[in-house]
Amino acid sequence: MEIERKWLIDAFPEGLTPCEEKVTYSWYVSTTPVVRLRHSRGRYILTFKGEGHLSREEIESEIPENFAKEIIRFVGKEPIVKTMKVYDLEGGLKLECSAVDDTFMYAEVEFDSEDEANAFAAPSYLGKEVTYDPQMKMNNYWKQKNGIK
Amino acid sequence: MEIERKWLIDAFPEGLTPCEEKVTYSWYVSTTPVVRLRHSRGRYILTFKGEGHLSREEIESEIPENFAKEIIRFVGKEPIVKTMKVYDLEGGLKLECSAVDDTFMYAEVEFDSEDEANAFAAPSYLGKEVTYDPQMKMNNYWKQKNGIK
Numbered sequence: 001m002e003i004e005r006k007w008l009i010d011a012f013p014e015g016l017t018p019c020e021e022k023v024t025y026s027w028y029v030s031t032t033p034v035v036r037l038r039h040s041r042g043r044y045i046l047t048f049k050g051e052g053h054l055s056r057e058e059i060e061s062e063i064p065e066n067f068a069k070e071i072i073r074f075v076g077k078e079p080i081v082k083t084m085k086v087y088d089l090e091g092g093l094k095l096e097c098s099a100v101d102d103t104f105m106y107a108e109v110e111f112d113s114e115d116e117a118n119a120f121a122a123p124s125y126l127g128k129e130v131t132y133d134p135q136m137k138m139n140n141y142w143k144q145k146n147g148i149k
Numbered sequence: 150m151e152i153e154r155k156w157l158i159d160a161f162p163e164g165l166t167p168c169e170e171k172v173t174y175s176w177y178v179s180t181t182p183v184v185r186l187r188h189s190r191g192r193y194i195l196t197f198k199g200e201g202h203l204s205r206e207e208i209e210s211e212i213p214e215n216f217a218k219e220i221i222r223f224v225g226k227e228p229i230v231k232t233m234k235v236y237d238l239e240g241g242l243k244l245e246c247s248a249v250d251d252t253f254m255y256a257e258v259e260f261d262s263e264d265e266a267n268a269f270a271a272p273s274y275l276g277k278e279v280t281y282d283p284q285m286k287m288n289n290y291w292k293q294k295n296g297i298k
């Protein structure tokens with residue numbers, strides 16, 4: 001189970017030093033349920049995500065490059081390109097900020113429980129919370145981007 | 150690309166000796182496009198299938214058992230159980246006959262080209278051809294079986 005909250009942001013947080021930076025390329029084989037292939041740093045990860053907002057079932061596995069390349073050809077669409085920067089927060093939490101296709105930015109924090117998620121006080125540099133906004137799910141952005149109904 | 154024709158049958162062909170017999174268990178993660186996990190003889194195969202009738206794009210790869218078991222739990226539904234018997238036909242073709250969940254039976258022959266497929270003269274023990282019948286696609290049977298709209 002993946003438990004996370006999501007906020008819009010205008011920029012990467014100033015004055016914080018990322019503990020990790022990467023660019024990811026994502027292709028959606030299916031959007032209901034989500035079947036996503038993500039390529040980053042030479043690895044290919046296949047992910048299945050269930051329904052939900054704050055909590056969603058999520059399973060994933062690395063797959064071999066040759067199978068991944070067949071999937072990319074099968075999807076036949078340009079990937080979503082994300083620049084991600086990850087920051088350490090207090091209490092062992094990680095803040096993951098993403099710039100999506102140079103189109104918009106959002107931030108996510110993942111939690112161990114819904115209680116912990118609901119108790120989290122969002123720092124002031126986080127904008128509007130969109131945890132429960134279906135339009136802000138990346139599978140819906142994929143559909144918009146590719147004109148899929 | 151997978152090129153195959155499909156027919157209904159009432160029984161496994163009499164007087165023919167199968168060159169292969171197996172039981173397969175299939176779970177559909179997604180039906181549009183088809184994302185299918187199949188378990189048979191200790192192996193787990195993940196398959197992606199495109200649209201189409203006579204010809205369909207199809208890619209597949211074996212995946213590790215632990216990831217497969219997570220996918221089965223993710224799908225959360227009973228598999229389609231097929232008893233399959235494969236027979237050698239003339240010209241190197243294979244006839245694959247399947248009994249599905251003790252509900253119905255069908256036969257398939259796979260070809261190297263659409264020309265070869267169209268030129269094939271179906272043996273008399275094959276019933277109605279359903280190559281172009283969407284209701285006879287296994288992803289639609291999966292939806293019917295599980296009450297998915």
